[in-house]
Amino acid sequence: MFAYQQDGRFFAQVARGLEELARTELEELGAQKVEISASGLHFCHDAAGLYRVNYCSRLVSRVLAPLAAFPCFSELALYDAARALPWEELLTPEKTFAVFAHVRESRITHSQFAALRLKDAIADHFRDHCGRRPDVDAASPDVWIHLSVRGNQAIVSLDTSNGSLHRRGYRKQSVPAPLQETLAAAMVRLSGWQGERPLVDPLCGSGTVLAEAFMHYCRIPAAFKRERFGFAALPDFDLRSWEEMRRGCDAPRRELPEGLIRGSDSDRQAVAACRENLREIPGTRGVAVERKDFRDLPGIAGATILCNPPYGVRVGEREGALALAREFGDFLKQRCSGSTAYVLCGSQEMVKAVGLKPARRFIMYNGPLECRLLKIEIY
Template identity: 45%
Template sequence: MPQYFATVARSLEETAARELERLGATQVQPEFTGVRFRGDRELLYRVNLWARTIFRVLVPIYEFPCRDRKSLYKGIREIDWDRYLYPENTFAVRATGKNKQLNHTHFTALEVKNAIVDGQRDRTGNRSSIDINRPDLSINVHVHKNRCIVSLDSSGESLHRRGYRPAVGWAPLKETLAAALLDLAEWHPHLPFLDPMCGSGTLPIEAAMQSCQIAPGLFRKKFPFTNWPDFDASLWKKVYQEAIDCQRNSPPAPIWGSDRDREVLQQARTNASLCQLTSSITFSQTDITDLQAPADCGIIICNPPYGQRLGNSQQLSALYKQLGDIFKQRFTGWTAFIITGNKELAKCVGLKASRRIPVYNGSEPCTFLKYELY
């Protein structure tokens, strides 16, 4: 079976590996910011459509020794690009990694582009054009030490951009991180869920999408693999239709999102509406001081501010203490989680965390704290 490589956010490799296994992947091997796995073409289509915690699915096609510009150009010319790219097609190159001689990704990508079009001109007299926005073929080149791996990018734009979220608040979570936090919290659709500081609604929307069995890829107009010469239209139609057929009309347990900011809450409602989840999430304008448990048990995930941009240290210390007091006094029987990038603020919660899970929010190291509320 073909081998694939899923790119993921740092610290979410194991979470993504579990998700890929659930989707049917075999020989799953987590690596730094990625997961290698195997599967057939149907799995490739399904992962792009259903994966919630990964960025891209790459299909490696060639690996070669690569020390410098000359060996890079030579290696790229060795690939039979006629199998993947016709002169009338457009393409784009994304380079990652580096070594001593190839230490600038833009230069690496440019050299790869030159090698591809030079080969096309030699064989046909014509060449493909570059389209960085909507290319027919997306090529990924990764340089590590003295090796280069060339892959076809089946996903194109990062899968964390679901396509439903034109409205965002301050410091929004990536959708992939939100989905991973739900997994790390061991939340499942039969448990009530609450985000008391929901901002533009990423966490409640991701929870509702999982509860209603909505594949995140359904919001995309197109995937790059549909342009590949070996694209199986009937297989893709089958996978796509199965995703449509399995959707639920409503979640089996309630999902709530609240925020004190009326404007940002309207953004959350807009995003939920674009997912056709308006009736699946209850949004309310609620100050944290007025927060009450809406059920006897459930999961709370909270992403309070922890950076200088969103408040001074004294105000945030008071906020974190307030969260701890409210959880303890009003949410007996619940399990609460807080994600924060500030260890000193985390101490202000005043509750003993039963788990401390290291995660990254973008490039920011954070801790996902679990509190059992008895």
């Protein structure tokens, strides 16, 4: 019996800074005993609940089902313990698999080496038991195995999401610095927007904020386009319960009133990417997208404004990004009265450049970059 079958406990990975938001979301999705820990949250749920979290969560990056935890003082201990696990309950020689490892404060110093040992253990287990082994497919495996080694303790898990959940499936085209879908969803959630007034992204890029706001408003599950989930490999996977749960989550959709969500961008390619991405989501015809420099907009009054101006992380781009942030701050102050803006800033300098006193600020990480989401009330 695998570890998750004994205690019904799973682990949700989230971007740093989103833990409290994700706790609330997991509880809304029926999770019990939600506890925040390093890089994510532990929670308990039944099988249908695990499917629901994977299908509906907008903030969680990945859900792991722990298979086994064991002491791991050396790579040999890792190999021996892993080889003894009942892998045939998850995999067959006809399927493909991949291993992702993360090692910290351990005698095994390289994550890639740990991943390789676990891969060998799985392959040798199959050779012992059936003379054939499943192949590795690092890009698109049927089964993702996750290994975490912290100090002298290893946890081997199945990735029940089958790759990061931020890959919703609607992003066909991109821009140089697209916002991650889970972060865009967090911005929508933090804004508290429920459709009571227009939502506008005047620097919409490839349209991630618009897409996430649309799915939130129309109650479309975040993973509605996803075809494969890792939980289907679990030995207790219940197809009927998954299909029933999916039908239930798909049912309460609603239409978007024309123009309630709109965006613009000065870049022709960004606007084309945004339109193409939105077309991937049924019902988005009512989302208005135009090519426009925000400096040429008449203003945005009485709206919720959500955006991430360019951070200018690369050398040579910083000054331009700060100058743009200054102009954007002026635009908000002078032409957006009655609106509430949520502006994601990639540095403290950028916060200063926007130059408006935030009513609140939230810290969230875009990969390794510490960002601040400013809530600005414009009177």
